[in-house]
Amino acid sequence: MSDMSVKAAASQVAKTVASSSRLLHASIKPHRSATRGHSDHGWLDSYHSFSFADWYNPKYNGFGLLRVLNEDRVAPQTGFPTHPHRDFEIFSYGISGELTHRDSMVRKGQEAGVNADQFSRVKRGDVQFTTGGTGIAHSEFNEHKTDTVHFLQIWAVPWKRGLPPVYHTSQFPDKAKREAADRGEFVPILSPLAAGPDATAAEEEAAVPALTGTIPIHADFGMGATLLAPGKTALWMVGLGQPGEVTQANKRKVFVHLPMTTRHKKNDSSGARVRLDGRDDAVLDEGDGAFVELVHAGDKLMVESIGGAEAEVVVLDTA
Structure with missing residues (x-):
C-alpha cells in the first residue's frame, strides 16, 4: 500500500x-491557560487551575472531588521545606527533572533501608501519592544542581476525614x-x-x-x-x-x-x-x-x- x-x-x-x-x-x-492563576516566586513558578494559596477565583474552586491542580516548576537546590497535610489525597505527577520526597522522619544522608515510599526521587512518569488523613509531614525538594523539576501537584477530597496516613510511589x-x-x-x-x-x-x-x-x-x-x-x-x-x-x-x-x-x-x-x-x-x-x-x-x-x-x-x- x-x-x-x-x-x-x-x-x-x-x-x-x-x-x-x-x-x-x-x-x-x-x-484556558491564561485564566489560570500564576505565581512566580523565583524558586517556584506555579500555575493554578483552581484557587490556591494567594490566588482566588470563585469560578474555579474545584471540580467534583478535584480541588487542586498546580503545574509547578521548582528551581535547582530549592523546594518545599517540611510541611503538614491532613484530610486530602495529594499526588505529584513527574513531567521532567527530579523531585526528592522525604517523610519528616527521614533525614538527609540517612536514607539507607528507608521505605521507598517515605523517601523517593520522583522522576518523569513517577507518581508520588499521599493520604494526609489524620496528619502527615514531608518535604519536596529539587536537589539537582542544575535542572529544574516540572510536575503536576493534584489534590482530591477523600470520602471521609480521619483516614490513616499513607504513602505510595509508582512508575x-x-x-x-x-x-x-x-x-x-x-x-x-x-x-x-x-x-x-x-x-x-x-x-x-x-x-x-x-x-x-x-x-x-x-x-x-x-x-x-x-x-x-x-x-x-x-x-x-x-x-x-x-x-x-x-x-x-x-x-x-x-x-x-x-x-x-x-x-x-x-x-x-x-x-x-x-x-x-x-x-x-x-x-x-x-x-x-x-x-x-x-x-x-x-x-x-x-x-x-x-x-x-x-x-x-x-x-x-x-x-
Whole structure:
C-alpha cells in the first residue's frame, strides 16, 4: 500500500472513530491557560487551575472531588521545606527533572533501608501519592544542581476525614503510555480503594485498588495519562470503564489537562494540541484544561492529537 493510501486509510479510521464517539449529551468547556492563576516566586513558578494559596477565583474552586491542580516548576537546590497535610489525597505527577520526597522522619544522608515510599526521587512518569488523613509531614525538594523539576501537584477530597496516613510511589513509563496510545487508550494511574469507605485496618494495609496496577485513592476518583503522537487518537473510558470500579456511575465529571511540555506560543500548531470529542470548540493548547460534565460511567471521551508535537494528556475522573 502506498504512503498516500496508508494516510487515507488512517484518516478514514479517525473519521469513523470520531463519528462513533461523539458524546452529544456532554458539556465540554475549555479552561484556558491564561485564566489560570500564576505565581512566580523565583524558586517556584506555579500555575493554578483552581484557587490556591494567594490566588482566588470563585469560578474555579474545584471540580467534583478535584480541588487542586498546580503545574509547578521548582528551581535547582530549592523546594518545599517540611510541611503538614491532613484530610486530602495529594499526588505529584513527574513531567521532567527530579523531585526528592522525604517523610519528616527521614533525614538527609540517612536514607539507607528507608521505605521507598517515605523517601523517593520522583522522576518523569513517577507518581508520588499521599493520604494526609489524620496528619502527615514531608518535604519536596529539587536537589539537582542544575535542572529544574516540572510536575503536576493534584489534590482530591477523600470520602471521609480521619483516614490513616499513607504513602505510595509508582512508575508509569513513557513506553507504556505510547503503547496505550497505539491501542487508542490511556494508562490508568489511580482508582478507588477496592474495599471502599468502610475498609478495615487490614484492608487499608493491603491497599488493593479497584484496577490492578493503579494506586488506590480514598475517593470516587480516577486518573489516567497517555502520550499521543500527532494524528493519534485515544479514548478515555469514563468511570474507568468497568461497573463497580466507581461508587457513583452517573453524573460524572472529567477534567482534561494538557501540560506545558514545549512552552510554545499560543496557537502555534508546532506544539502539542488536542481536540476533545471531535468538537472544534474544544481544542486545547499546552497549559489548557477542559471541564467535561454530564457524562456517565462507560462513556468514551475521545482525545485527538492535532498539533505538531507529542501531546501528554492527563485525565481526572470524578464524582
